Structures are given as structure tokens and as C-alpha cells.
Amino acid sequence: CSAMAIHHLGETIDIHGGGLDLVFPHHENEVAQSESFTGKAPFARFWMHNGLLRMAGDKMSKSLGNLVNVRDALEEHSPDAIRLWMLSSHYRNPLLYDEEAITAQERAARRLRTAVCADSPAGPAKLDPAPFEADFIHAMDDDLNTPAALAGLFDLARDINRSRDAGLSVADAQATLRRLAGVLGLTLAEPLPKAGALSEDEIDALILERAALRARKRFDEADAIRARLAAQGVLLRDSPEGTTWSRT
Numbered sequence: 001c002s003a004m005a006i007h008h009l010g011e012t013i014d015i016h017g018g019g020l021d022l023v024f025p026h027h028e029n030e031v032a033q034s035e036s037f038t039g040k041a042p043f044a045r046f047w048m049h050n051g052l053l054r055m056a057g058d059k060m061s062k063s064l065g066n067l068v069n070v071r072d073a074l075e076e077h078s079p080d081a082i083r084l085w086m087l088s089s090h091y092r093n094p095l096l097y098d099e100e101a102i103t104a105q106e107r108a109a110r111r112l113r114t115a116v117c118a119d120s121p122a123g124p125a126k127l128d129p130a131p132f133e134a135d136f137i138h139a140m141d142d143d144l145n146t147p148a149a150l151a152g153l154f155d156l157a158r159d160i161n162r163s164r165d166a167g168l169s170v171a172d173a174q175a176t177l178r179r180l181a182g183v184l185g186l187t188l189a190e191p192l193p194k195a196g197a198l199s200e201d202e203i204d205a206l207i208l209e210r211a212a213l214r215a216r217k218r219f220d221e222a223d224a225i226r227a228r229l230a231a232q233g234v235l236l237r238d239s240p241e242g243t244t245w246s247r248t
Contacts, residue, residue, distance in 0.1 A: 001026075002034040005043075016044035020051055020092070021059075048144075051094035060097065068097055077102050078191035080109040087146040087184055106191075106248055108154070110235065113188045114246065115157035116178050118164060126169035129176035132156040136180050146184065153180060191247050198232050207236070207243050 005013060011034075018027060027047070034043040052059045055066045073082055076099070084105040089095050132152055139148035156177050160170045181188055198206075206225050213222040226236055233248045 001030050002037065005030075006034065006038065011038040011040050012042065013044050015046045015048060017048045017050065020049045020094075023049055048091070050091045051089075054094055054096050073102075078106060078109060080113075080186050080188065080191075081105040083185050084108050084150070087150055090147060091144055109186070109188070110246060110248060112153060112157050112177065112181060112186070113190070114237070115160040116174050116181075116188050117246075118161070118170075118174075119241075120169055120171040120174060121164060121167050123167055123169055125167075126171070127159060127163040127173040129156060129173040132159075132173075133176055133180065136183075140183075149180075149184065153177060153184075156180075197247075198229070198234065203229065203234055203245055207245065210236075211243065 005016075016027070027049075031043045035041045054060060055068070058064055058066060060066055060068070070082075081102055082105075085098075085102045086095065088105070132155065135152040135155075136149050139145045139152060142148065156173060160173050160177065163173070164170050178188060206229060210222045210225040213219075213225070229236060229245070235246050235248050237244050237246075
């Protein structure tokens, strides 16, 4: 590692990463031999050691045969949910692979997506996103404190929804939320429908049918359509402007 780093990056480097299990003796030896060879210190200005991903108490590793590859995880969960699950823990902490915890992050991703995609009122008064961006930068400067950075994004999403309901323009705040989410690799895109899921035309037709039933005060039948859509992973949101939907 010393030879590769010095050859490709030079005699001193800015950031050196690796798993927590490599701190001793691997990285201590790497520092000792690199600094002895070059006569320059420090060998690396910043060390970023990540916690290990664990499965039922054991570390996830090829030798233990308990790997979950990314393709398999994406069969069950959206990319944003997986990223939110990983980012909700500090990178230095160990992380337990938990299907229920990742599923819960689907709801969190939907909260951010709803805040970004909702129509903004056009009034002159607006929500100022600058304090939220400052908090985000402060958190990321604090040893990549992604849990704190995410908390700030959800605070911004909450205030976007409240301000929009109060008639304030939230377009700038929505753009800021999307940009900061992008720093963390979040797309805030609608998850792809799973095999056998309702098409957009089928969903729109059911929403129209539900609206007609509600207009005739046949609320039990309208609620049955909402429940059917929910079972298919489609969330409805009613407002004075009409009904919108998103996939969960």
C-alpha cells in the first residue's frame, strides 16, 4: 500500500480511507514505513476509517458467505432508501443490515420527494433556505456527519410543506433541497414500479373512479379504492386542487 500510494499520489496524501479493522496493525505499519522512507510527515493528513457492515452480529464478508450484493438489495428497495439507511448512521459506526430499517427509509425518501415535487405558490413572500444550507455544510464539515446533515434536509422538507400550505413561494427552497440531497447521492426520483404493479393509466383511472364515488357520497367504496392502491404501493394525497399520487 505504501508503494502504491507514493507512486500514484505522492509522498504525502490528503485522505486515506479503510475499514476500522485495518487501523492496527496495517495502517500503523503503513505510516511507519512510508514516513521512514520519505522522511516526510504526516503520511496522510486525514484518516477516515469506516465501520463494518454486519449481518446478524457477524461482519459481512465473502469468507463468511453472508454477503448481500447491491443488485439483490435493489430488487427489494429503491436506491434512495438504501442510501438513506446507510447515511443515517455515521460512517465510523458499525451498521447492521436490516430489511425493516431499509423499508422504513422508503417512507423517509417519499417525504423528501413530496417536498421537492409539490407545486410552489407564486407569491412574493418565500421561504429562505440559506440557514438550512449553512447547517448542512456545518454537519458535513464535522467529519462527514451525515445523520446531522440528513436531519437538516428533513427540517427543510417540513418547512417547505408548511410554507407551501401557508401560500409562500418555496421554489428556491425546493431547488436547494434537491441540490443538497444530490450531494448525498439522493435522486429523489419516483421508484420504478415492480413487476405486476398498476400502470400510470390504471392508477389515474382508479383515482377518477374514486373521485366520482366521493362526489356521490359513496365513501366506503371510495375508501376501498384507496386501500387497493395502498396495497399496490400507491399513496394518495388529497388537496383542494385535487388528488395526487406517488409510489412508495
